[in-house]
Amino acid sequence: MFRNWILPLASPLVLAACTDRVDEARGVDHGETLLSVSAGGQAESRPDRAQFQAGIETWSRSAKTASEENKEKIAEIVTALREIGVEEKDIQTRAVHVRRIDWGDRKGQFQASNVVEVTMRDPDRAGDAVAAVTEAGANIVSGPNLSMTDPEATANLAYADAYKAARKRAEAYAEAAGMEVSRVLYIRDAGGTQGQTWLRGAEAMNEAVVQRTVSAPPPPVSMAPRPESGDGMMVGMTRSNVYIQVDFALREK
Numbered sequence: 704m705f706r707n708w709i710l711p712l713a714s715p716l717v718l719a720a721c722t723d724r725v726d727e728a729r730g731v732d733h734g735e736t737l738l739s740v741s742a743g744g745q746a747e748s749r750p751d752r753a754q755f756q757a758g759i760e761t762w763s764r765s766a767k768t769a770s771e772e773n774k775e776k777i778a779e780i781v782t783a784l785r786e787i788g789v790e791e792k793d794i795q796t797r798a799v800h801v802r803r804i805d806w807g808d809r810k811g812q813f814q815a816s817n818v819v820e821v822t823m824r825d826p827d828r829a830g831d832a833v834a835a836v837t838e839a840g841a842n843i844v845s846g847p848n849l850s851m852t853d854p855e856a857t858a859n860l861a862y863a864d865a866y867k868a869a870r871k872r873a874e875a876y877a878e879a880a881g882m883e884v885s886r887v888l889y890i891r892d893a894g895g896t897q898g899q900t901w902l903r904g905a906e907a908m909n910e911a912v913v914q915r916t917v918s919a920p921p922p923p924v925s926m927a928p929r930p931e932s933g934d935g936m937m938v939g940m941t942r943s944n945v946y947i948q949v950d951f952a953l954r955e956k
Contacts, residue, residue, distance in 0.1 A: 730888045735952040736880075737888070740872045742947060743895070744865030747940040748857040750898075753826035755846025756797060757784075757836040758818030766801050766813040773815035776840050783839035784821060787831055793822040818843055830936040849938060854897055861943040862892070869949040877953050888950040895945035902945060 731737045759776040763769035784794055798818040804810055821836075823829045829847045837844060851857060870884075877883050894904025 731952055735885055735954050736882065738873055738876055738884075738951045738953050740869045740876075740949050740951065741893070742865050742869035742872060742949070743945060744861040744863065744868060744947075745942060745944050746857050746860035746864065747942045748851055750826050750849035750851055750938055750941050751824070752850050752852050753823040753829035753847040753936075753938075754820060754850070755823075755829060755833060755844065755848070756818050756820050757833070757841045758798070758816060758843035759840060760814060760816045760842055762804075762809055762812045762814050764812055766803070766815070769813040769815035770801050773817050777817040777819070780836050780839045780841050781819070783835040784832060787828070787835050789821060789823070789832060793824070795820045795822075816843070823847070826938045827936060847936075849941065850898070850900075851941065854900070854943075857941070857943045858895075858897055858902060858945060861895070861945040862947065865945055865947045866890070866949065869947060873949070873951045873953075877951075880953070881956060882953040883956050885952040885954040888952050889948075890950075891948040893946040893948055895943065897943040898941040902943070904946070 757780060759773055759780060761769050761773040761776060763772060781794055785791070796817070797820045798816065800817075801813060801815045804812050804814055821832060823832055826847070826849055833844060833847075873884050892905045895902045
């Protein structure tokens with residue numbers, strides 16, 4: 704389920720009265736006034752995917768022995784994951800290493816390591832999976848990283864809200880100036896964030912646009928806990944925060 708907000712940003716107003724010629728760079732006709740507005744939008748959704756890494760490090764006097772022992776241990780970890788319902792397609796090897804140690808208490812030994820990335824289609828079960836691999840002997844565990852399988856769906860809701868905010872701002876300015884919105888000249892995606900992921904915006908059309916665009920810092924990530932999750936995993940909600948710039952043409956009523 705999605706929850707949406709409109710978050711207008713305080714932004715500078717650019718009103719450019721036109722001369723007898725058309726402003727070719729911005730498309731403003733004679734009798735129109737340029738209004739540039741920056742605005743932001745928000746939308747939230749609950750992550751439906753969790754990814755974490757699990758692995759094992761083993762040591763031995765020979766590289767072959769360390770590697771064989773490591774292979775046995777990672778097989779036990781994979782078996783533990785399969786027993787709780789994780790499919791083979793959701794277990795992917797991320798790193799395999801065998802190296803000689805030339806320092807410390809283990810100097811002269813060989814270290815073997817194997818790390819897999821696990822994708823949980825039900826993020827509420829990520830805690831169970833972490834517990835399973837730990838009990839199976841994993842001594843490398845990191846994550847989880849919570850995300851959506853369709854991140855664009857939430858981002859697009861946020862962008863739609865940002866445009867609505869910009870349009871309302873433009874209409875308010877036009878009303879105060881005794882004018883009305885004639886048409887939309889330019890829309891720029893200024894990017895934003897989705898949880899801990901950056902959403903890249905479009906490049907500015909020219910240097911003047913760069914100078915007018917508001918570069919607002921991203922708001923903090925929203926990770927509200929869900930009390931009903933009883934395994935220590937609080938999936939929460941991931942917020943998308945996006946920003947746009949819209950240029951409108953205003954005309955006399």
